[in-house]
Amino acid sequence: MSSLFQQQIQPQIQSIKPYVPGKPVSELQRELGLSHVTKLASNENPLGASEKVLAAMEIALKDIGRYPDGNGFYLRSALAEFNQVALNQVSIGNGSNELLELVGRVFAGPGDEIIYSQYGFAVYPITAQIVGATGIEVAASNYGHDLAAMAKAVTERTKLIYVANPNNPTGTCFGRDEWEAFIQSIPPHVMVVLDEAYLEYVDQVDYPSGLDYLADYPNLILSRTFSKAYGLASLRVGYMLASEEITSYINRLRAPFNVNHYAQVAAVAALHDQQFVQQSVELNRQGKKQMIKALEDAGLDYIPSQGNFICVKFGLDAAEINQRFLQQGVILRPVANYGLTAFLRVSIGTHQENQHFIDALSKVL
Ligand SMILES: Cc1ncc(COP(=O)(O)O)c(C=O)c1O
Known part of the structure; x- marks a missing residue:
């Protein structure tokens, strides 16, 4: 870029490192001359979407020339009913990613502080940068959020705290x-975003569902997605639940047609097919067991x-090992950008996809 334009770019935008997406399966196949590639890099649902979703989208195809419903009435109504909240407490986004960023823009700007955890989801520090706020990274405890330390990090400048439960990538x-x-310890004027992108998969018995706290804590915002257990990652649709007041501000900032018609139709159908969600969760549970056994047999540590x-x-060779996995046709997610240089993240796939990873494991080590 010419230096003339570089001067015009906002300083906080200049310092953002561009997002590097993983290679598409087809490109890797072509590059390496591989016939069989397994992508376990993006925490997608290996079952794809439910049949009911595909059928609903087929019917919706005839509407392709029309703008989507800018208010997302049917989807927001379905979400309000599903979560037992008021319609005006629901906002929808082009993936929850968009909403996580919008909340940052609603509440924080230059001079403000946004708190998140070390190894917290990458969108939180990026949002702090985009809005020109100071990102406060709180050291993790055993790779997870140290909530007590995060509460202690609150100052009079703190506007927003992002927490993910479960967290990605850890x-x-x-x-x-x-x-x-x-x-209970967060001042009531400091917003807390509880990102529950993976809540459907959780087995932990003392898991706190954010919904149980929404009525008592008006500074609480819940973030959910259809990209994982619901299998709609390509359509980009997520939602937030918050007080009606907060939701009204998120809506003011939202582009009028931010969630496309097919995403809205598919998300309603997906929400009504909880059997598919349960099937996806069970597949994940079994797949995780399969993977953990293989990792333990190989003597590898994992979080x-x-x-x-x-x-x-x-270990130290993680980047090199990632290359060897690619040669074996297995795409994993390096997490060095999180400071986890010794780690690679592997998504749970179908039984066969997991087996491809396991077969490759013995060859790459
Ligand atoms: C913790 C967490 N939150 C939010 C998201 C964003 O998901 P989406 O924008 O697809 O809804 C992700 C995606 O990987 C995630 O891991």
């Missing part, structure tokens, strides 16, 4: 006691995960 999950002590992925410790 899969760590905090329990009810820790959460309640945290949320215990409540999500649909596992962060595996490969």
Whole structure:
């Protein structure tokens, strides 16, 4: 870029590192001349979407020339009913990613502080940068959020705290006691975003569901997605639940047609097919067992995960081992950008996809 334009770019935008997406399966196949490639890099649902979703989208195809419903009435109504909240407490986004960023823009700007955990989901520090706020990273405890330390990090400049339960990429999950002590200690004017992107997969018995706290804590915002257990990652649809007041501000900032018609139709159908969600969760549970056994047999350490992925410790050679996995046709997620240089993240796939990873494991080590 010419230096003339570089001067015009906002300083906080100049310092953002561009997101590097994983290679598409087809490109890797072509590059390496492989016939069989397994992508376990993006925490997607290996079952794809439910048949009911596909059928609903087929019917909706005839509407392709029309704008979507800008208010997302049917989807928001379905979500309000599903979660037993008022319609005006639901906002929808082009993936929960968009909403996580919108909340940052609603509440924080230059001079403000946004708190998140070390190894917390990448969108939180990026949002702090985008809005020009100061990102405050709080050291993790055993790879998970140290909620007590995060509460202590609140100052008079703090506007927003992002917590993910479970967290990506670590899969760590905090329990009810820790959460309640945290949320009770946060000043009521400081917003807390509880990102529950992976909640459907959680087995932990003392998992605190954010919904149980929404009525008592008006500074609480819940973030959910259809990209994981519901299998709609390509359509980009997520939602937030918050007080009606907060939701009205998120809606003011939202582009009028931010969630396309097919995403809305598919999400309603997906929400009504909880059997598919249960099937996906069970597949994940079995797949995680299969993967953990293989990792333990290979003598590898990993971070215990409540999500649909596992962060595996490969040591100093992790980057090289990632290349060897690619040669074997297995795409994993390097997490060096999180400071986890010794780890690679592997998503849980179908039984056969997991087996491809396991077969490759013995060859790459
Ligand atoms: C913790 C967490 N939150 C939010 C998201 C965003 O998901 P989406 O934008 O697909 O809803 C992800 C995606 O991987 C995630 O891991």
